[in-house]
Amino acid sequence: MLTMPKHRWPAVSAAAALLGALLTFGTSPPADAAVPATIPLQITNDSGRGEALHIYTLGTSLTTGQQGWADANGTFHPWPAGGNPPTPAPDASIAGPSAGQSRTIRIPKLSGRIYFSYGQKLDFRLTTGGLVQPAVQNPSDPNRNILFNWSEYTLNDAGLWLNSTQVDMFSAPYTVGVRRGDGGLSSTGRLEPGGYNGVFNALRAQSGGWGGLVQTRPDGTVLRALSPLYGVETGALPASVMNDYINRVWQKYATTTLTVTPFANQPGTKYFGRVSGNVMNFTNSSGAVVTSFQKPDAGSVFGCHRLLDAPNDQVRGPISRTLCAGFNRSTLLTNPDQPDASAANFYQDAVTNHYARIIHDRMADGKAYAFAFDDVGHHESLVHDGAPQQAYLTLDPFN
Structure with a gap:
């Protein structure tokens, strides 16, 4: 396909x-x-x-x-x-x-x-x-x-x-x-x-500030809630809304390894992330660096783009997809093996994608x-x- x-x-x-x-x-x-x-x-x-x-x-x-x-x-x-x-x-x-x-x-x-x-x-x-x-x-x-x-x-x-x-x-x-x-x-x-x-x-x-996502017509009719990405881009949601969680993740993985297994049908394919400075470097099982990520901001997290860009390849894209899901679902601090399989673990942090x-x-x-x-x-x-x-x-x- x-x-x-x-x-x-x-x-x-x-x-x-x-x-x-x-x-x-x-x-x-x-x-x-x-x-x-x-x-x-x-x-x-x-x-x-x-x-x-x-x-x-x-x-x-x-x-x-x-x-x-x-x-x-x-x-x-x-x-x-x-x-x-x-x-x-x-x-x-x-x-x-x-x-x-x-x-x-x-x-x-x-x-x-x-x-x-x-x-x-x-x-x-x-x-x-x-x-x-x-x-x-x-x-x-x-x-x-x-x-x-x-x-x-x-x-x-x-x-x-x-x-x-x-x-x-x-x-x-x-x-x-x-x-x-x-x-x-x-x-x-x-x-x-x-x-x-x-x-x-x-x-x-x-x-x-999450209520700022709701849009109404001049007559008061509720029309929609914007995604948090658009909320951040338009100022309807504070740009700092995810900073605390992002900072805690970067701090944790300066001393802990984040293991990403991006393909459900390839459990042996794993990548290992560690933060050095402001960068999370991922290595393969041979220890070679395969891709790196700058510390993301809320827009990158909510949009799964820019600093969490996911090209259609077999390495960076799949790792970024997994990181993006972990940030939005707030599972990166509670589980160093990603992706987290249990929906019961999602959105449990006070700082999360509440939308x-x-x-x-x-x-x-x-x-x-x-x-x-x-x-x-x-x-x-x-x-x-x-x-x-x-x-x-x-x-x-x-x-």
Whole structure:
């Protein structure tokens, strides 16, 4: 299967690495799986909201590399050339089902996003480099006051990967599912009853500025909670919010060795980290230094980038993924063997990614994509099958 780097396009995106992450953990489809050019996606509107619903299937063709959109029949349309300043994109919206109803469309083989918005169409623009995604951390973004969300998916000859994601923001609730080739149904992403409002209430109650992540419309309607990365970048969350934990980790591993076993299916592949000065150096089993990390800041931790960059390789990237998960879950001080396998150990330090903690706590199955490498240890909200019969997107109640 293809390997894709985890990155933003332009925002940190969990799905951009679905194939790469699954390759890392040894997932492969049946050898004889036959995936058609399009598969049905059933969209069910259980939101209880009366506004018109607008659906979009946007992404990159894995055969041509073109960016574009798909209509309700699953036909792919490349975007026209953009401009500078950005020019309006063609209207790619599909009318969604009204409250209490379902509609089935078809989705083609691409890697991208399925957006949905309530009451108002999204404003997409095209630059000379391609599509501009909504960036609601920017107060002047035209989509800032629209209630919307998205799922991320990859469909190719190896099957379907479909997730629910909170990597960029927590907003309109939904569940994803797949009817597998064996006829069984897998689903994830559903909040517990009261979980939607519970996330916002818990963020507001969390000391340290976490309530600043919550965004509302001028009329007071709650729209979303920004990810802590965006909170730090915009000043909604203090940039020093993780400093105490990061400093304690660096202090601990100046005298203790951090052992990283990045591949679940390769238990013999281990790397050993020690801090010297401001740098954590990792050696292999032969004692050779294979990569080094400067002490990260909160933005690097929450975004799993910059000082914790994770290239799509077999050494630095896998080590960085593991470090990033350990920092966000606050397991690095309590367990010198990473990744920590037990969710019961996550988020126990007073200094942690409380956004991720709060979201995971309110998921019915405990699974979420609350930061970019939440798939370390398989704690992500993802469904996959090598021979999918049908995909599902259920828009859940706002309670």
